[in-house]
Amino acid sequence: MTENPFSLAGKTILVTGASSGIGKRTAIESARLGADVIISARNLERLEETRLAIAEFGKEAVVIPAELTSAEDVESLVSSVPDLDGVVLCSGKGLTLPVQFASRDKFDEMFSINFFSPVELLRLLYKKKKIKKEGSVVVIASLGGTSVYSGGNSIYGASKAALNSFMKFCAKEFAARKIRVNTICPAMVETPLIHRGTVSDEQLQEDMKRYPLKRYGQPEDIAYGAVYLLSDASCWVTGHSLVIDGGLSLQ
Numbered sequence: 001m002t003e004n005p006f007s008l009a010g011k012t013i014l015v016t017g018a019s020s021g022i023g024k025r026t027a028i029e030s031a032r033l034g035a036d037v038i039i040s041a042r043n044l045e046r047l048e049e050t051r052l053a054i055a056e057f058g059k060e061a062v063v064i065p066a067e068l069t070s071a072e073d074v075e076s077l078v079s080s081v082p083d084l085d086g087v088v089l090c091s092g093k094g095l096t097l098p099v100q101f102a103s104r105d106k107f108d109e110m111f112s113i114n115f116f117s118p119v120e121l122l123r124l125l126y127k128k129k130k131i132k133k134e135g136s137v138v139v140i141a142s143l144g145g146t147s148v149y150s151g152g153n154s155i156y157g158a159s160k161a162a163l164n165s166f167m168k169f170c171a172k173e174f175a176a177r178k179i180r181v182n183t184i185c186p187a188m189v190e191t192p193l194i195h196r197g198t199v200s201d202e203q204l205q206e207d208m209k210r211y212p213l214k215r216y217g218q219p220e221d222i223a224y225g226a227v228y229l230l231s232d233a234s235c236w237v238t239g240h241s242l243v244i245d246g247g248l249s250l251q
């Protein structure tokens with residue numbers, strides 16, 4: 001263990017969804033704390049922005065573009081990465097839709113990126129022994145997977161509930177190699193994801209008032225939780241779902 005248990009110096013960490021929002025911030029904060037970072041997503045231009053932000057901390061991030069719903073891309077990502085001390089599975093997307101329109105094709109689309117992609121990537125990383133002994137896996141799930149905190153998110157919530165459940169089984173099985181697996185369950189965080197749906201900015205401003213801390217999260221609020229779970233400071237924490245929600249679930 002390093003002198004500072006919160007340091008990520010000497011650790012190699014893969015972050016998916018690193019081109020935007022929570023994943024981008026997590027990759028940057030990981031580098032700031034000393035990690036060597038591998039960043040992945042589909043959009044090369046935005047990945048380049050993340051790479052440049054990381055370079056400010058004197059770190060050269062490795063960029064591996066991947067469409068995580070493609071089996072070929074997932075396999076290629078797994079074979080390209082070196083042995084890892086940490087993995088942050090952050091790619092995903094949102095969907096707001098009333099239940100009467102929640103058809104099978106919508107479930108397939110959402111589960112493909114929010115559930116099957118991180119599950120398959122993690123399965124292969126573990127099977128091919130790419131995650132080192134005592135490594136840490138952090139999965140960005142959602143408060144929407146454990147409670148109904150916003151309307152119209154039935155499919156999204158179901159995909160994150162499934163993810164949360166699966167990761168607890170991983171935590172138990174991967175403990176054999178002392179690999180820890182934890183999820184983070186954020187409430188609403190200011191990223192492009194929450195502005196892509198049908199909810200207006202005025203409705204979001206109104207919704208914010210429900211939060212005891214009177215604001216939505218910022219990407220760094222979640223990234224700080226992720227870097228704690230990646231660090232040795234959390235070495236006795238596994239199978240945990242860390243709720244980061246500005247106090248919303250107190251109500």
Ligand SMILES: NC(=O)c1ccc[n+]([C@@H]2O[C@H](COP(=O)([O-])OP(=O)(O)OC[C@H]3O[C@@H](n4cnc5c(N)ncnc54)[C@H](OP(=O)(O)O)[C@@H]3O)[C@@H](O)[C@H]2O)c1
Pocket residue numbers: 016017018019020021022023040041042043044046066067068069090091092093094113140141142143185186187188189190191192193194
């Ligand atoms: N924002 C919130 O309120 C909130 C709350 C709870 C949980 N979350 C979860 O946090 C995670 C990050 O979300 P965010 O808010 O940071 O959203 P975001 O800014 O939209 O970022 C989503 C990331 O996922 C990547 N991605 C999406 N589809 C992909 C695909 N098919 N293959 C590879 N990468 C893909 C995107 O990159 P490319 O487009 O470049 O591929 C992007 O980097 C998600 O899992 C989300 O469900 C967000």
